[in-house]
Amino acid sequence: MNDAAVAALHKWTDDRLDDVKGEKALKPKVYTTYKLQDEVRELLTEHCEVTEWRGEGRTPREVLLKEIGDVEGLLTGGPSMVGRIDEELLSHAPRLKVVSNVSVGYNNFDLEALEKRDVIGTNTPYVLDETVADLAFGLILSTARRIVELGRFMQEGNWKLSSKYHDVYGQDVYGSTLGIIGMGRIGEAIAQRAKFGFGMDIVYHNRNRKPQAEQKYGAAYRDLDTLLAESDFVVLMTPLTPETLHLIGEAEFKKMKDSAIFINVSRGQTVDEEAMIRALQNGELYGAGLDVFEQEPIDPENPLLRMPNVVVTPHIGSATAKTEYEMARRAVKNLVAVLKGDAPLDPVGK
């Protein structure tokens, strides 16, 4: 046996002994609450010992609490599939170092509980901005031009040349005024489409003014009430925080034009849904395009599902194959960075 072979044999033996003694850093244990894409699983298993939920949707809470006793990393994800990360959950995972959300929103994190237990939370910004902006625009167009409703009308054997022809008129998107509440990166991606694709006038409301966006998109800053009164389309893009909970309610719907269209691709709880339903039923709002709901999955009895002037999608803002993959990769990088003792790309905090 030559020296190299002897050294290799010693190393192999030492490794096994270390493993047995538990002194060697084994791959850290990670739990993922949803079924990963194959490439993402490969990336993660290079660095971690992975237990993956292979059932429908995400791991049920009661199962999750039993599975995380010795994990150091938790990957939680899929749009609309992130569960609450709170004190109860953290108390079941004493070794946990990082919770990596496969989503830009992290309203499922109890930030105080994470901080108290020195657990880092991360999200996946940037990679989904354009995809979510596409969906917001899809909802604007389909609600204004009544695409879903009229498609159904035609599938039922109708055609526009009837005595009620004018009843199927929609509204112009081109040249109208768009109000964006929450001018973050996604808000700006929507503004870009509005300005350069549809010649819209843009007004916006945000915690801080955005001089660059004002210059680039000709966006004019407004207080919330003025924005609501001026806009033909109101797009809500704020994250869900204690300050934005039910940001739009009865009073705000009353301030909008009766001809206004309301779009929500942020979080359902930013809107008082009952007030929105009343505004739609009373003709105080022309229509709504909604990707998010106060309760998800939505109650099949929710009247929003039966209103012809409402276009709904099941929380799919970022859900294209490419973007979901990019988000999962980013979430894995965040998770692995923390487990290796490095700084994650996207830590979130208070």
Ligand code: DGY
């Ligand atoms: C997110 O990532 O938070 C979005 O809700 C995706 O649609």
